[in-house]
Amino acid sequence: MSHKFNPERAERLVSPERYQEIKPDILLQRLGVPPGKTILDLGCGNGFFTFPAAMGMGEEGMVIAADVSEQMLLLLNRRMPPDNVQVLQVEEVKLDIEDQSVDAVVGIALYHEFKAPLENLAEIKRVLKAEGKVMFMDWDPKADQERGPAKDHRIASAKAIQNLEASGFSIDVQENYVEDIWLLIAHLSS
Numbered sequence: 001m002s003h004k005f006n007p008e009r010a011e012r013l014v015s016p017e018r019y020q021e022i023k024p025d026i027l028l029q030r031l032g033v034p035p036g037k038t039i040l041d042l043g044c045g046n047g048f049f050t051f052p053a054a055m056g057m058g059e060e061g062m063v064i065a066a067d068v069s070e071q072m073l074l075l076l077n078r079r080m081p082p083d084n085v086q087v088l089q090v091e092e093v094k095l096d097i098e099d100q101s102v103d104a105v106v107g108i109a110l111y112h113e114f115k116a117p118l119e120n121l122a123e124i125k126r127v128l129k130a131e132g133k134v135m136f137m138d139w140d141p142k143a144d145q146e147r148g149p150a151k152d153h154r155i156a157s158a159k160a161i162q163n164l165e166a167s168g169f170s171i172d173v174q175e176n177y178v179e180d181i182w183l184l185i186a187h188l189s190s
């Protein structure tokens with residue numbers, strides 16, 4: 001069963017402490033997608049990663065900021081995204097995005113909210129270009145720290161890897177980015 005993020009808590013997602021800890025610019029570097037490309041920030045919330053990604057992709061590039069929650073997108077819009085951000089409300093699985101049109105899909109603190117991860121991964125695969133990459137970051141169920149979603153709402157990275165591989169992705173990076181948050185980067189297997 002998935003549990004969706006409560007928009008009343010959105011402010012904490014864009015706190016200076018979180019930027020300091022997660023460092024979206026480092027994530028962009030690790031992803032290795034150069035300026036001029038298109039990133040889909042899936043489950044963008046109020047834009048924690050959207051804004052740094054838009055800066056990184058530059059005027060020639062684009063970020064699609066997509067979320068199921070109208071409320072989260074309203075909060076994102078209030079933060080005045082730049083012109084190279086396209087804000088898109090999506091359905092739980094279906095994305096109104098063309099086949100093979102994005103260079104990377106990034107999902108931060110999203111994976112554990114998927115109701116049907118294999119269906120989401122199939123849809124992500126559909127919109128990715130052949131050289132496309134995915135990056136997921138999420139809470140480790142085995143972590144000791146008392147923060148983040150309840151342990152039984154979290155998904156182990158091993159499970160996400162299993163689903164990614166079953167969906168036709170090869171894993172490039174698998175690590176705990178900080179102690180209680182895992183990071184996966186993968187590309188489409190040829």
Ligand SMILES: C[S@@+](CC[C@H](N)C(=O)[O-])C[C@H]1O[C@@H](n2cnc3c(N)ncnc32)[C@H](O)[C@@H]1O
Nearest residue numbers: 005013043044045048067068069092108109113
């Ligand atoms: C914990 S918030 C994280 C937001 C943002 N990625 C961040 O790190 O600040 C998870 C977000 O994913 C969205 N979400 C959940 N399931 C989704 C889905 N299937 N497709 C798109 N967005 C989804 C929620 O509405 C929420 O805004």
